[in-house]
Amino acid sequence: MAKPKSPLTPVRSNSQEDPFLVPGFAAAGIHGGIKKNRRRDLALIVSDPPAQVAGLFTQNRVKAAPVLISQSRVRSGPCKAVLINSGNANACTGDQGMKDAICLARQTAERLGVDEHDVLIASTGVIGERLPVGRIRRALPRLVQHVSPAGILDAAEAIRTTDRFRKAIGSKAVIGGKPVTLCGIAKGAGMIRPDMATMLAFFLTDLKAPDAALRRVLTEGTERSFNRICVDGDTSTNDTVLLLANGRAGNRTAKVGSAEYEAFASMLFPMMDELATMIVRDGEGATKVVELRIRGARSDDEASRLAYHLAVSPLVKTSFYGNDPNWGRLMAALGCAGPWVHPQRIDVSYDQVCLVRNGVAQGKKRADQARKVLKKDAFVLTIDLHLGKGSARVLTSDLTHDYVTLNASYLT
Amino acid sequence: MAKPKSPLTPVRSNSQEDPFLVPGFAAAGIHGGIKKNRRRDLALIVSDPPAQVAGLFTQNRVKAAPVLISQSRVRSGPCKAVLINSGNANACTGDQGMKDAICLARQTAERLGVDEHDVLIASTGVIGERLPVGRIRRALPRLVQHVSPAGILDAAEAIRTTDRFRKAIGSKAVIGGKPVTLCGIAKGAGMIRPDMATMLAFFLTDLKAPDAALRRVLTEGTERSFNRICVDGDTSTNDTVLLLANGRAGNRTAKVGSAEYEAFASMLFPMMDELATMIVRDGEGATKVVELRIRGARSDDEASRLAYHLAVSPLVKTSFYGNDPNWGRLMAALGCAGPWVHPQRIDVSYDQVCLVRNGVAQGKKRADQARKVLKKDAFVLTIDLHLGKGSARVLTSDLTHDYVTLNASYLT
Numbered sequence: 001m002a003k004p005k006s007p008l009t010p011v012r013s014n015s016q017e018d019p020f021l022v023p024g025f026a027a028a029g030i031h032g033g034i035k036k037n038r039r040r041d042l043a044l045i046v047s048d049p050p051a052q053v054a055g056l057f058t059q060n061r062v063k064a065a066p067v068l069i070s071q072s073r074v075r076s077g078p079c080k081a082v083l084i085n086s087g088n089a090n091a092c093t094g095d096q097g098m099k100d101a102i103c104l105a106r107q108t109a110e111r112l113g114v115d116e117h118d119v120l121i122a123s124t125g126v127i128g129e130r131l132p133v134g135r136i137r138r139a140l141p142r143l144v145q146h147v148s149p150a151g152i153l154d155a156a157e158a159i160r161t162t163d164r165f166r167k168a169i170g171s172k173a174v175i176g177g178k179p180v181t182l183c184g185i186a187k188g189a190g191m192i193r194p195d196m197a198t199m200l201a202f203f204l205t206d207l208k209a210p211d212a213a214l215r216r217v218l219t220e221g222t223e224r225s226f227n228r229i230c231v232d233g234d235t236s237t238n239d240t241v242l243l244l245a246n247g248r249a250g251n252r253t254a255k256v257g258s259a260e261y262e263a264f265a266s267m268l269f270p271m272m273d274e275l276a277t278m279i280v281r282d283g284e285g286a287t288k289v290v291e292l293r294i295r296g297a298r299s300d301d302e303a304s305r306l307a308y309h310l311a312v313s314p315l316v317k318t319s320f321y322g323n324d325p326n327w328g329r330l331m332a333a334l335g336c337a338g339p340w341v342h343p344q345r346i347d348v349s350y351d352q353v354c355l356v357r358n359g360v361a362q363g364k365k366r367a368d369q370a371r372k373v374l375k376k377d378a379f380v381l382t383i384d385l386h387l388g389k390g391s392a393r394v395l396t397s398d399l400t401h402d403y404v405t406l407n408a409s410y411l412t
Numbered sequence: 413m414a415k416p417k418s419p420l421t422p423v424r425s426n427s428q429e430d431p432f433l434v435p436g437f438a439a440a441g442i443h444g445g446i447k448k449n450r451r452r453d454l455a456l457i458v459s460d461p462p463a464q465v466a467g468l469f470t471q472n473r474v475k476a477a478p479v480l481i482s483q484s485r486v487r488s489g490p491c492k493a494v495l496i497n498s499g500n501a502n503a504c505t506g507d508q509g510m511k512d513a514i515c516l517a518r519q520t521a522e523r524l525g526v527d528e529h530d531v532l533i534a535s536t537g538v539i540g541e542r543l544p545v546g547r548i549r550r551a552l553p554r555l556v557q558h559v560s561p562a563g564i565l566d567a568a569e570a571i572r573t574t575d576r577f578r579k580a581i582g583s584k585a586v587i588g589g590k591p592v593t594l595c596g597i598a599k600g601a602g603m604i605r606p607d608m609a610t611m612l613a614f615f616l617t618d619l620k621a622p623d624a625a626l627r628r629v630l631t632e633g634t635e636r637s638f639n640r641i642c643v644d645g646d647t648s649t650n651d652t653v654l655l656l657a658n659g660r661a662g663n664r665t666a667k668v669g670s671a672e673y674e675a676f677a678s679m680l681f682p683m684m685d686e687l688a689t690m691i692v693r694d695g696e697g698a699t700k701v702v703e704l705r706i707r708g709a710r711s712d713d714e715a716s717r718l719a720y721h722l723a724v725s726p727l728v729k730t731s732f733y734g735n736d737p738n739w740g741r742l743m744a745a746l747g748c749a750g751p752w753v754h755p756q757r758i759d760v761s762y763d764q765v766c767l768v769r770n771g772v773a774q775g776k777k778r779a780d781q782a783r784k785v786l787k788k789d790a791f792v793l794t795i796d797l798h799l800g801k802g803s804a805r806v807l808t809s810d811l812t813h814d815y816v817t818l819n820a821s822y823l824t
Contacts, residue, residue, distance in 0.1 A: 062747030062755045092743045092755060094772050127740020128773050237744050314726065314811070315819055322820030328539020331504045332649050335474030343474045343504060360506050361540050399726070401816050407727055408734030408812075 019170025020152045022181045023206040024048055024248035028146035029158030033135030034087035034125070040158035042136065043084040044108065044143050045202060050078035050118060051244035054214035056222055058239035064091030065101040066121040067238055073120055079244055080118040082202065083108045085136065086161050086187065087125040091237035100131045107137055111144045122240045124187060124200050125161050152204070156185035159200055162406055163187050167278045173267045176251030176260040180207050184271050188279030199226065199279060201241045203271075207264055208247035209254035216256055217265050218243045225272035229280050230311035230396045243268075280395045281378075285402030289395060290320055293382045297390030302339035306383075307394040309337035317399035325370035327356050330383065345386040351379050431582020432564045434593045435618040436460055436660035440558035441570030445547030446499035446537070452570035454548065455496040456520065456555050457614060462490035462530060463656035466626035468634055470651035476503035477513040478533040479650055485532055491656055492530040494614065495520045497548065498573050498599065499537040503649040512543045519549055523556045534652045536599060536612050537573050564616070568597035571612055574818055575599050579690045585679045588663030588672040592619050596683050600691030611638065611691055613653045615683075619676055620659035621666040628668050629677050630655045637684035641692050642723035642808045655680075692807045693790075697814030701807060702732055705794045709802030714751035718795075719806040721749035729811035737782035739768050742795065757798040763791050 025047050032042030055074035057067050073079075083105060090097045101121050109116035123131070146154070156168040170183035186201035203218075222241055254260035280289045292310055297303035310316050313333045319326040327348050334341050348356035350373040355366050373379045437459050444454030467486035469479050485491075495517060502509045513533050521528035535543070558566070568580040582595035598613035615630075634653055666672035692701050704722055709715035722728050725745045731738040739760050746753050760768035762785040767778050785791045 060744060060747035061753050062743045089740070092740055092768075092771060092773075094756060094770075127738075127744060128768075129740075237740075237747060314815070318816055318819035321816065324820065326539075328501070328504055328541075328649075331474045332472060332539060335472040335649060341473050344506060356504075356540075358506075359504055361504075399816060400820075401813050403726070404730055404733065404811060404813050404816055407730035408736065 019172050019181055020168065020183050021149050022152070022183055022204045024246040025152070025204045025206075025244075026147045026149045027151035027155040028143055028148065029151065029154030029156070030139065030143050030146055032085065032139035032143065034085055034132055040154065041085055041087045042139055042143055043155035043158035044147055045082040045084075045152075045155055045204065045244070046112065046147055047080060047204075047244055047246045049246050049248065050080045051246040052209065052211050052214055053079040053120070053245075054211065054218045054243045055120075056218060056241045058236055060237050060239075062092065062237045064089050064123060064238040065093060065097035066090055066123045067240060068098065069101050069105065070120040070122060070240060073117055074242070076117065078118060079120055080114040081108060081112055082120045082122065082242065082244070084122045084155070084159050084200065085125070085131070086159050088123060088129055088131050089125045089127045089238050090123040090131050091127040093128070093130055096130060100133045103133065104131070104136055107140055108144075111140055120242065122200055122238070124159065124236075124238050127237060152183060152185065159185065159187040161187060162284055164282050167275055167282070169271050169274055171267055171271060173263065175207065175249070175263045175267070176254065178249045178251040180205060180249045180251060180264070180267070182207070182267055182271065184275055186275045186279060188282060199236070199239055201226065201275060203243045203268065205243070205245045206248035207245045207254055208249060208251050209245050209261070209264065213254050213256045213261050214243050214245055217261065217268060221265070221269050221272045224269060225276040226279075228394050229276050230308060230394060277395060280397050283397035284406045285400040285404070286397030287377065287400055288320060288398050289378045290397070291378075291380045292394045292396060293380060294385070294392045295382065296385040296387055297339065297392070298388040299390040300392060301390070303390040303392035304394070305339055306334055306337050306341075307392045309333055311394045311396035314399055317396065320374065320398035321400045323371055323374040325350060325355055325367050325374060327361065331359075334383070340387070341385055342387060347384040347386070349382045350374060431584055431593055432580065432595050433561050434564070434595055434616045436658040437564070437616045437618075437656075438559045438561045439563040439567040440555055440560065441563065441566030441568070442551065442555050442558055444497065444551035444555065446497055446544055452566065453497055453499045454551055454555055455567035455570035456559055457494040457496075457564075457567060457616065457656070458524065458559055459492060459616075459656055459658045461658050461660065462492045463658040464621065464623050464626055465491040465532070465657075466623065466630040466655045467532075468630060468653045470648055472649050472651070474504065474649045476501050476535060476650040477505060477509035478502055478535045479652060480510065481513050481517065482532040482534060482652060485529055486654070488529065490530060491532055492526040493520060493524055494532045494534065494654065494656070496534045496567070496571050496612070497537070497543070498571050500535060500541055500543050501537045501539045501650050502535040502543050503539040505540070505542055508542060512545045515545065516543070516548055516552075519552055520556075523552055532654065534612055534650070536571065536648075536650050539649060564595060564597065571597065571599040573599060574696055576694050579687055579694070581683050581686055583679055583683060585675065587619065587661070587675045587679070588666065590661045590663040592617060592661045592663060592676070592679070594619070594679055594683065596687055598687045598691060600694060611648070611651055613638065613687060615655045615680065617655070617657045618660035619657045619666055620661060620663050621657050621673070621676065625666050625668045625673050626655050626657055629673065629680060633677070633681050633684045636681060637688040640806050641688050642720060642806060689807060692809050695809035696818045697812040697816070698809030699789065699812055700732060700810050701790045702809070703790075703792045704806045704808060705792060705803070706797070707794065707803045708797040708799055709751065709804070710800040711802040712804060713802070715802040715804035716806070717751055718746055718749045718753070719804040721745055723806045723808035726811055729808065732786065732810035733812045735783055735786040737762060737767055737779050737786060739773065743771075746795070752799070753797055754799060759796040759798070761794045762786060
């Protein structure tokens with residue numbers, strides 16, 4: 001997992017180098033009447049030529065209408081456009097929600113002159129309220145007018161909900177003999193949990209690659225990044241990760257296992273890591289990012305279970321917030337997570353400061369040093385169980401007053 | 413589960429009727445130098461004649477020294493005294509912690525002139541720090557001097573940690589032809605989770621009953637009460653529930669299945685319910701108690717899993733705090749808890765207000781009514797899945813600013 005960096009990759013001034021200008025892609029982000037205060041809430045991404053697409057969607061049993069629609073359309077072929085709104089999830093809206101989503105995708109398709117089945121759709125925001133379809137429909141002409149190759153960062157702006165900052169990252173590389181551009185935008189903040197596809201994220205590239213390669217690289221990358229982050233314990237109804245590749249780069253096709261595939265993976269994975277880190281850094285109310293490393297578990301699976309248990313424990317997360325090296329809470333949380341642990345073998349370190357060895361605290365001086373580590377806005381908490389070779393890494397945030405404020409008054 | 417009542421059962425003025433005067437029991441609660449501000453932190457309960465005893469202990473794999481000791485002593489025979497301290501859990505203290513606990517139990521036994529193996533011990537408070545054994549030893553003579561039949565409420569006071577109020581309840585009944593007294597004291601607040609024995613609780617009675625009956629009635633009662641409450645998601649290292657019965661009432665022995673047994677159970681269970689409710693009401697920072705009722709699940713087990721998932725979900729608990737009938741979060745939490753749910757069959761009611769029917773919101777007026785229910789300090793949230801006959805009930809609290817404040821600064 002990449003170390004937390006500055007939240008926004010700066011857009012470079014030389015437009016030829018701009019990784020947010022992806023050949024064949026154009027986008028827009030405008031205010032479409034869903035959010036208050038005229039904030040941007042409607043985004044459109046267009047690809048010409050049509051893009052090959054891979055998608056991962058929420059595993060919540062309660063799936064929003066746009067998820068059900070996009071899930072089926074991703075399977076059936078190329079993608080010419082993605083319509084995204086924030087401010088309203090169009091989830092738990094029953095048949096009406098399905099009709100609304102289909103209608104909006106259709107009207108977008110008509111405006112763009114493409115087949116409606118080639119338009120994907122994604123929503124994020126309040127659950128259980130009907131989309132303001134009338135307002136969105138009236139905004140569609142303006143949205144389409146604003147579509148431009150330079151519009152991707154506007155789209156990144158428009159998919160924010162409680163996100164404090166826009167999440168976008170871009171990169172260029174030579175793959176299969178051709179320059180390839182890749183950019184990703186994401187929204188995160190609340191309801192982040194490690195269940196395949198944990199938020200909205202859209203990756204756009206001009207790479208030439210078959211469906212199968214896109215599916216594989218997206219799945220593997222998500223498993224290492226977005227599936228390894230926790231803000232609170234719930235999975236959203238709307239999580240969607242899409243990878244669109246329109247082939248404009250004209251590279252040798254990046255088939256699974258080819259050098260081109262490997263090159264693309266090594267371009268994509270760090271970007272996914274970085275976006276995942278941005279999402280945790282921007283976890284609702286979060287003041288710090290903590291990388292939990294479990295080592296010495298009996299298996300990787302047990303290590304993961306322990307890491308996720310710590311990552312959502314309110315007692316552990318408030319101790320991060322309070323700069324409190326309260327290793328007792330770590331021990332208690334480890335002990336009730338399920339897997340076998342042996343208290344008197346456990347080592348605990350905050351960054352390089354070993355606070356506990358063989359289950360015994362290493363004195364007041366170490367506690368003071370650990371307190372200094374806790375005051376940083378990012379640190380690594382390593383727990384070695386000394387039982388086997390299993391390990392896991394999960395990123396989490398602290399639980400703060402602002403988390404409570406944000407979530408106690410989300411609707412009002 | 414009993415409705416939340418006033419936090420303290422008032423002590424009646426007529427001492428003959430006082431349910432906190434249990435024949436054969438005496439107790440004390442003093443300041444023993446563990447907590448700051450000279451608050452009471454050391455309690456002793458003594459029984460003469462020796463009491464039959466049943467105990468339930470934390471299932472956390474990390475068990476405090478006093479738990480390990482009491483667990484073994486409960487198995488081996490009668491109990492003459494219980495020494496309890498708050499302010500320090502004596503957990504994660506290794507061999508030294510075991511020595512300290514054994515030493516304190518021994519010194520208490522010597523002072524009382526009883527066998528050390530007949531003294532049980534319990535601790536609650538900060539994990540990972542050594543008990544201030546010197547100070548406690550010096551306080552023991554004074555503790556023993558203070559022991560009196562009227563001292564049970566002082567003991568209830570002395571077992572508090574972050575509890576905002578003392579938890580004690582008492583009752584009298586005629587069983588097997590004799591008046592029987594039963595009282596219970598408890599401490600709760602943080603680290604409350606439904607894993608057998610979830611806090612410290614001590615029930616004292618002059619009932620005559622065999623070991624087997626005490627074990628059975630305690631287990632059944634705990635399953636219905638203390639195992640059905642959630643404040644946050646972690647189980648403590650120190651949870652202990654003891655039932656001491658010294659037989660002084662001279663009733664016909666309350667063997668399992670006898671009328672006496674049933675009479676005692678119907679005396680004990682409501683008291684356990686009420687203490688459990690007090691614990692949730694006093695959940696760290698809690699402003700309200702919510703009874704979650706899941707109905708129509710495919711099985712009781714699935715209903716329980718759904719109820720516990722909701723009971724610890726930060727998004728659900730902050731919505732309680734914000735008086736926000738955010739049923740979308742309920743749906744999202746239900747959808748990712750594991751068991752199968754069908755969104756379009758789900759009904760949601762806050763008390764009598766049906767907010768959602770068949771997965772669809774019932775309008776703004778209902779939402780306003782639900783908001784009024786949420787403003788109460790106790791209400792019932794009923795979710796009917798319409799999939800089968802499984803049901804479950806769990807008590808939980810809201811997640812508040814004060815929870816974060818309390819837990820971010822526990823050590824400082």
